[in-house]
Amino acid sequence: MGIVYDEKQRTITLHTKNTTYQMQIDRYGFLLHLYYGKSAEGCMDYLLTYYDRGFSGNPYDAGNDKTYSMDSLPQEFPSLGTGDYRTPACIIKNTDKTYCSDFRYESHCIKEGKYSLEGLPAVYADENEAQTLEVVLTDRVSGVRAVLLYGVLPEYDIITRSVRIINGSTGNISVKKLAPACLDMVGGEYDFITFYGRHAMERNFQRMPVGHGVAKIGSLRGSSSHQYNPAVILAEHEATEDAGGCYAMSFVYSGGFQSEAGQDQYSQTRLLMGFSEEQFAYPLRPGEALQSPEVIMSYCAEGLAKLSQNLHRCMRIHLCRGKYKEAVRPILINSWEASYFDFTGESLLQLAQQAADLGMEMFVMDDGWFGKRDSELRGLGDWKVNEEKLGCTLGELIDKVNALGLKFGIWIEPEMVNEDSDLYRAHPDWAFVIPGRRPNRSRHQLVLDFSRPEIVDYIYEQICGVLDQGNIEYIKWDMNRSLADIYSATADSQGRVLHDYVLGLYSFLERLVNRYPNILIEGCSGGGGRFDAGMLYYTPQIWCSDNTDPIDRLLIQYGTSFIYPASTVGAHVSASPNHQTNRTTTLKTRGMVAMAGTFGYELNLNELSSEEKEEIRGQIKEYKKYAKLIQGGLYYRLTDPQTDNQGAWEFVSEDRSEALVQVVGIKKHANMTVDYIKVKGLRENTMYRDTETGRIYNSTALREAGIPKPVLNGEYKAYQWHFVLAE
Ligand code: GLA
Secondary structure (H helix, E strand, O other): OEEEEEOOOOEEEEEOOOEEEEEEEOOOOOEEEEEEEEOOOOOOHHHOOOOOOOOOOOOHHHOOOOOOOOOOOOEOOOEOOOOOOOOOOEEEEOOOOOOOOOEEEEEEEEEEOOOOOOOOOOOOOOOOOOEEEEEEEEEOOOOOEEEEEEEEEHHHOEEEEEEEEEOOOOOOEEEEEEOOEEEEEOOOOEEEEEEEEEOOEEEEEEEEEOOEEEEEEEEOOOOOOOOEOOEEEEEEOOOOOOOEOEEEEEEOOOOOEEEEEEEOOOOOEEEEEEEOOOOOOEEEOOOOEEEOOOEEEEEEOEOHHHHHHHHHHHHHHHOOOOOOOOOOOOOEEEOHHHHOOOOOHHHHHHHHHHHHHHOOOEEEEOOOOEOOOOOOOEOOOOOOEOHHHHOOOHHHHHHHHHHOOOEEEEEEOOOEEEOEOHHHHHOHHHEOOOOOOOOOOEOOEEEEOOOOHHHHHHHHHHHHHHHOOOOEEEEEEOOOOOOOOOOOOOOOOHHHHHHHHHHHHHHHHHHHHHHOOOOEEEEOEOOEOOOOHHHHOOOOEEEOOOOOOHHHHHHHHHHHHOOOOHHHEEEEEEOOOOOOOOOOOOHHHHHHHHHOOEEEEEOOHHHOOHHHHHHHHHHHHHHHHHHHHHHHOEEEEOOOOOOOOEEEEEEEOOOOOEEEEEEEEOOOOOOOOOOEEOOOOOOOOOEEEEOOOOOEEEHHHHHHOOEEOOOOOOOOOEEEEEEEEOO
């Protein structure tokens, strides 16, 4: 296992437990990609084929050999200008104003441990858990270097990639396109799986064949976005949840991105993941470098379920950080859907009192507690506690909440400003506005220019000033609009601003987690508009969607589960009829769907009947019973809620001694046919006991024939089975 260099073949091979990745330094110094798939020994350069292809470029070094062309050879880091006319991973504008980069192998080294990236989130691991490969490529004419980084976590079947562009030339250059991960597949037929959506309906699953022409998804919004998630899967046409080859790429980045998948003229597939090209032209003076964020990659020969589990494990244990990363998260009550902006200190305390009575563990004061923030129209930027509204100081409110036995959490939206705020009146030039143009508003707010460190510093101080007022144990970090009107007064090039904004955001978050190591931060961007692996490095959970309707959540959480672990998925029980869809569902159904994430409540508890309160007490006890299994278990999708009669999923303990199966009906008809839920991941041909009925089941039969879902009248019924090994 690990990274092996074969001097004779000039191959570099990365081995993980079940996969192998191989590249070769070829005769002209190009770094070719040979193989990524099931574990395999030996040299795979027999996969390279050479034919005289019309209209393909031949590098000068190949002399009269017309069969040698980068237009058909699989590469690790394709660029413009070498004779490859496919979509490149990198475009650089050189000092001489040309766009050519001819990267050739210069050197490489293998190191113990996993590289880290300054100022950027990245997978981390101990020295004995990972290795790093660094390959230096150089354009010998321009002097520009590309340092390719590969992190290998063998036990996890994870390989990460990042690239550093160093301006080794004598003048200024700019990086116009940069995709740290490129996968060139010489054969095979694949599907491109992506996760599209919109506000309150994020991460819908889409699977489409990779054809001729490039399919591209991405975000031009300056954040990863509700519209497309920065994670994709390339799956063999036949791949299912349980079988078939599939590759994942998850970008550890919270800004604009793009992923491209397409077949070339010879039906070879190229998959790329990197920065969005729009408004991107990152300037580098001589000696300066641009470090790209990294991409987490995994290959699995055994279908999508295991591919997801590979990503889940890696993100849960090697990306999320802090004291809560593997701890069961406190069950919270959030004030937003309980009272929106309309609260007083007294009404908040009443809600907290109810929450404490029912067994909840943390009270979160959402939007509306600062400045003149009684509506969306004003107040953002003024991080001063509205003591008049609260009727006391923040410290006093926190003390009272703590006295009820609850932790206290608070909502913030540091990146934003309302025009109606003291901050904007004092510093109108701190928001993104292009001189001479009127800016685009969104939710009546503008975005602060976080590419400027002095603005980040100022807001950081303001926020710390609030956090220091009492025993705050949780922050919900929100971000409620997309970026626009990109202009930064102090930038040497506007093409750097979007990336520098993300670096500013990360520097703020890094300082925050270091200064307040005991605070749990939950990410949020109008729900799941910035649900990405980059944020997970700072915020081990993210509010999954502003849509709390459990039936819509079946779809949202289904899509989310392909990439992100349940321990990161913020999910709350809210009121019925639901505030976003007006749909009526039972408390049981709402509870079950919310339990498949980091559990909480978000409704006015004072309006509940005593039966409902009793049921919530039971739900909380039940969640606590299963919380470890849910947060740390292996996740299986048992149905496709987009097409099946129900949403069904399962958590299985790592040792496969225990499983929790949860099912919510979606479609309902008279005289309904019986659906059998096929239970996965248990030990082969082993007896398990249903802990509720005591009935014994055989695991192979449970998987092959399934378990009948009861046919009960009523919509959106929820069912659950908990299996343990039978003695
Ligand atoms: C966003 C969040 C909500 C809530 C509101 C407050 O929409 O996603 O959960 O915090 O902002 O304004």
